[in-house]
Amino acid sequence: MRTVRAPATSANLGSGYDTFGVALSHPTDIVRVERADHTTIEVTGAGAQFIPEDPDRNTVDALADALDGPAHIEIDKGVRPASGLGSSAASAAGAALALNDLYDRGYSREELVPIAAEGEAVVSGAAHADNVAPALLGGFTIATENGVRSIETNVPLVACLPEEPISTREAREVVPTHLTIEELVTTVGNAATLSVGMCRSDPELVGAGMADEVVTPNRAALITGYEDAVEAAREAGAHGVTVSGSGPGVLAVCPAGRRRAVAAAMVEAFADNGEDARAYRTWTGNGAELV
Ligand SMILES: Nc1ncnc2c1ncn2[C@@H]1O[C@H](COP(=O)(O)OP(=O)(O)OP(=O)(O)O)[C@@H](O)[C@H]1O
Numbered sequence: 001m002r003t004v005r006a007p008a009t010s011a012n013l014g015s016g017y018d019t020f021g022v023a024l025s026h027p028t029d030i031v032r033v034e035r036a037d038h039t040t041i042e043v044t045g046a047g048a049q050f051i052p053e054d055p056d057r058n059t060v061d062a063l064a065d066a067l068d069g070p071a072h073i074e075i076d077k078g079v080r081p082a083s084g085l086g087s088s089a090a091s092a093a094g095a096a097l098a099l100n101d102l103y104d105r106g107y108s109r110e111e112l113v114p115i116a117a118e119g120e121a122v123v124s125g126a127a128h129a130d131n132v133a134p135a136l137l138g139g140f141t142i143a144t145e146n147g148v149r150s151i152e153t154n155v156p157l158v159a160c161l162p163e164e165p166i167s168t169r170e171a172r173e174v175v176p177t178h179l180t181i182e183e184l185v186t187t188v189g190n191a192a193t194l195s196v197g198m199c200r201s202d203p204e205l206v207g208a209g210m211a212d213e214v215v216t217p218n219r220a221a222l223i224t225g226y227e228d229a230v231e232a233a234r235e236a237g238a239h240g241v242t243v244s245g246s247g248p249g250v251l252a253v254c255p256a257g258r259r260r261a262v263a264a265a266m267v268e269a270f271a272d273n274g275e276d277a278r279a280y281r282t283w284t285g286n287g288a289e290l291v
Pocket residue numbers: 009011050051052057058059060075080081082083084085086087088089091092123124131166167168169244245246247
């Protein structure tokens with residue numbers, strides 16, 4: 001038996017669609033694996049009622065196949081599904097690390113990233129690695145088709161989750177398929193600024209680099225109360241605010257001492273729009289770990 005704690009993650013960070021991701025210090029999923037003749041899955045915890053235990057529809061079965069490691073897999077969800085905090089990726093990363101160790105497959109964490117990304121394809125239709133990369137490696141990650149890069153960083157964050165779920169599959173349908181050269185230039189500048197900010201653990205630079213006018217506005221339109229939440233967070237001291245992953249979660253970066261105020265302001269703004277929301281005061285964190 002192996003047990004892994006795997007973190008929530010936030011992908012895109014505005015300017016890094018399908019590329020950037022960060023691990024959050026909490027919430028986390030706990031994944032337990034035990035050798036078995038064939039794979040079975042048991043899910044408990046946050047939003048468990050919305051997560052299929054049928055192996056063909058759960059992210060973790062693809063990993064048991066890829067690692068040739070049939071197992072009874074117990075997932076205790078701390079990361080609510082369809083929230084924008086990489087719920088499916090937390091389970092996939094946790095199962096990948098646990099099965100790799102249980103069956104002594106010897107893959108490095110970097111090598112496990114594309115394997116875990118295949119689990120994402122089961123739920124979103126695309127094997128994007130921007131959640132599984134930080135869930136496995138921790139810190140800030142840049143996932144491209146040429147591989148994944150990661151750096152340790154220390155940035156205060158608030159993740160606010162409205163109740164109304166949004167599925168990644170549906171949110172990918174509103175992403176534009178083309179952009180202008182002006183939009184490309186602006187996006188490159190913002191993404192580079194954000195990367196420098198992460199390298200320096202500088203929340204102000206990270207916040208500036210989160211700006212995005214290409215993907216984020218279309219995603220934001222799916223989230224009731226988004227504009228008000230952004231405005232409230234900024235008034236409370238946030239340096240930058242964006243859609244977390246495919247939403248409906250909203251991610252704010254702020255000075256460490258402003259997290260409580262930013263969290264309260266966002267929850268109140270959603271409530272004013274008739275949306276229940278909860279906020280996590282968190283930091284960039286570590287990747288999945290055996291416990
Ligand atoms: N182990 C799992 N954990 C969570 N969700 C799962 C799992 N296996 C399958 N799913 C399904 O995946 C969907 C949630 O994944 P989705 O990518 O939409 O959300 P997310 O991972 O919270 O968000 P995001 O990727 O935008 O951060 C739900 O439909 C859920 O039933």
